[in-house]
Amino acid sequence: MAAVKKKKGLMYKGKPLLRCGNRIYYGNLEDKLILALDIVESSKKQDVDVSTKVKVQIMDNTGELGKGQVYRKCERENLYKAIDIGEWWLQDAMKMMG
Template identity: 45%
Template sequence: MSDKKTGKNAFLMYKGKPLVRNGKTIYYGSMADKYVVMLQVLSTKPYQDMEIADKVLVQLMYTDPEIRARDRIVKKSEKEGLYNALDIGSIWLERALRDQ
């Protein structure tokens, strides 16, 4: 997705990689790379006048569509809060892409 006026990428970026949200699922990383991180918000809690992520499932996954969905998961963990989940996910992704 690119902005028609500037021609720049319109995705929200975190540490140089795109963040794409679909409902309660957030994908971190590029699908063109070997790995991507999937963050699933399992539960939310009220904070002031909004809902924030409480429990988040973090999964480091292969992007290869030829691999069965169950076999794509390399690592997974459950974290409290979106920041903690994104923090560990970014570390896993950085290491996986560096070591490939």
């Protein structure tokens, strides 16, 4: 019997990225905290939508996905800057939780 390959989704620094509409979740879904990135504004550049305003939130992930308490939030002007600060916050918060 041939081995079944498990399809891996998009990853960033070893953690999965999951997109639901204009929201991107970053982090392991089993962890107590998760990063939520909301694309608030975008513009067209060379026929590609590019985010120009992204809301970053560190939230509780013990209940329903996307419905937890928000611990920290900010806005950044592009997705790279948003995930950069969000990943750092998430890593720091996970260390503090033990």
